[in-house]
Amino acid sequence: MQLDQLIDIRRELHQIPELGFEEYKTQTYLLSYIDTLPQERLTVETWRTGVFVHVKGTEGKRTIGYRADIDGLPLTETTGYPFSSIIEGRMHACGHDFHMTIALGALTRLAEQPPEDDILFLFQPAEEGPGGAEPMLASEPMKRMKPDIIFALHVAPELPVGTVTSRPGLLFANTSELFIDFKGVGGHAAFPHLTHDMGLAASTFVTHIQQIVARRMDPLDSAVITVGKIEAGTVQNIIAETARLEGTIRTLSPESMKLVKEEIEKIARGFEITHDCSISIDYGSTYHQVYNDREQVEAFQKVMNRLPYTFKEAPMAMTGEDFGYMLKEIPGFMFWLGVDSDAGLHQSSLMPKEEALVVGVDTVEQTLRSL
Numbered sequence: 001m002q003l004d005q006l007i008d009i010r011r012e013l014h015q016i017p018e019l020g021f022e023e024y025k026t027q028t029y030l031l032s033y034i035d036t037l038p039q040e041r042l043t044v045e046t047w048r049t050g051v052f053v054h055v056k057g058t059e060g061k062r063t064i065g066y067r068a069d070i071d072g073l074p075l076t077e078t079t080g081y082p083f084s085s086i087i088e089g090r091m092h093a094c095g096h097d098f099h100m101t102i103a104l105g106a107l108t109r110l111a112e113q114p115p116e117d118d119i120l121f122l123f124q125p126a127e128e129g130p131g132g133a134e135p136m137l138a139s140e141p142m143k144r145m146k147p148d149i150i151f152a153l154h155v156a157p158e159l160p161v162g163t164v165t166s167r168p169g170l171l172f173a174n175t176s177e178l179f180i181d182f183k184g185v186g187g188h189a190a191f192p193h194l195t196h197d198m199g200l201a202a203s204t205f206v207t208h209i210q211q212i213v214a215r216r217m218d219p220l221d222s223a224v225i226t227v228g229k230i231e232a233g234t235v236q237n238i239i240a241e242t243a244r245l246e247g248t249i250r251t252l253s254p255e256s257m258k259l260v261k262e263e264i265e266k267i268a269r270g271f272e273i274t275h276d277c278s279i280s281i282d283y284g285s286t287y288h289q290v291y292n293d294r295e296q297v298e299a300f301q302k303v304m305n306r307l308p309y310t311f312k313e314a315p316m317a318m319t320g321e322d323f324g325y326m327l328k329e330i331p332g333f334m335f336w337l338g339v340d341s342d343a344g345l346h347q348s349s350l351m352p353k354e355e356a357l358v359v360g361v362d363t364v365e366q367t368l369r370s371l
């Protein structure tokens with residue numbers, strides 16, 4: 001499969017980003033592309049808005065799994081691409097258009113020239129939230145076709161095209177979403193002493209919880225608490241009766257996640273007294289850490305040594321990935337693929353270099369044939 005064909009697919013997928021478990025157009029696109037491939041060795045099954053594609057190998061002694069996530073983000077694109085998102089307020093700002101295109105490219109090559117092992121492609125919904133990997137793993141088709149080894153990639157804007165990185169052990173963090181609702185007494189802007197301002201409570205809370213990382217965590221450990229959305233009040237001259245914070249917690253171990261949550265809850269109890277309000281906390285979805293199997297990363301490195309690309313050891317990152325749930329049950333690994341973009345992941349001007357698509361397809365295809 002040539003670069004120009006991959007670019008066409010990527011651009012078509014880039015135009016139709018959809019949120020988790022709403023990937024209807026994406027699923028239709030994937031199915032109609034897969035339908036154009038030689039079908040002799042393929043079994044295609046849908047699962048919710050995702051797709052499983054099983055490729056029957058010539059020997060079929062093992063099954064190797066490859067997972068591509070398919071959802072977009074709630075973000076308005078500012079790339080200025082002529083093939084920008086046509087879906088209002090949605091963007092492929094985490095490279096899942098690349099992930100899907102690379103999977104389709106590798107699938108095309110394997111459908112045309114069969115591998116020895118059976119291969120299972122998983123086009124997985126809802127990686128950005130609420131999490132598609134865990135339910136897909138528990139699904140009936142997955143139980144029936146469960147791979148012996150599994151891997152996945154993620155685009156890396158900070159790496160040059162042609163560079164691939166990974167590491168044995170911990171690659172990505174434990175994550176937990178964080179939703180905090182404040183309820184107090186609002187009122188007239190001119191009489192603050194008669195109210196309990198939830199705008200003030202929530203904004204102070206944001207700065208207070210940062211002290212957990214600075215003063216409650218072991219400095220040799222690490223954590224991130226990010227509040228990505230703050231909402232309070234209705235108009236400029238009414239003191240807010242309610243406020244809501246939305247964020248995410250990242251830690252290097254499940255134990256540290258427990259600690260951070262306990263500390264947030266302690267601060268919330270204190271705030272209920274000092275700000276005379278009630279606070280409720282919901283942790284939304286949580287993702288298990290991405291922990292790479294040493295043996296599989298070493299096997300992957302050997303594959304990379306045979307390809308005309310550069311393999312380097314990756315540092316750990318505080319990104320989260322629900323692929324961690326798959327790696328908890330199936331030995332395997334995740335790797336970063338360099339795509340060289342000035343703008344980073346989750347930025348509205350992310351512009352990965354399309355030459356990286358071929359690097360991705362070569363890497364995935366050769367790894368599926370040789371692990």
Ligand SMILES: CC(=O)N[C@@H](CCC[C@H](N)C(=O)O)C(=O)O
Pocket residue numbers: 094127128129154175176177247248249285287318319320321322345
């Ligand atoms: C690779 C990547 O960017 N993944 C997301 C996963 C989000 C998990 C969840 N919605 C949360 O925010 O905790 C990330 O933000 O790291």
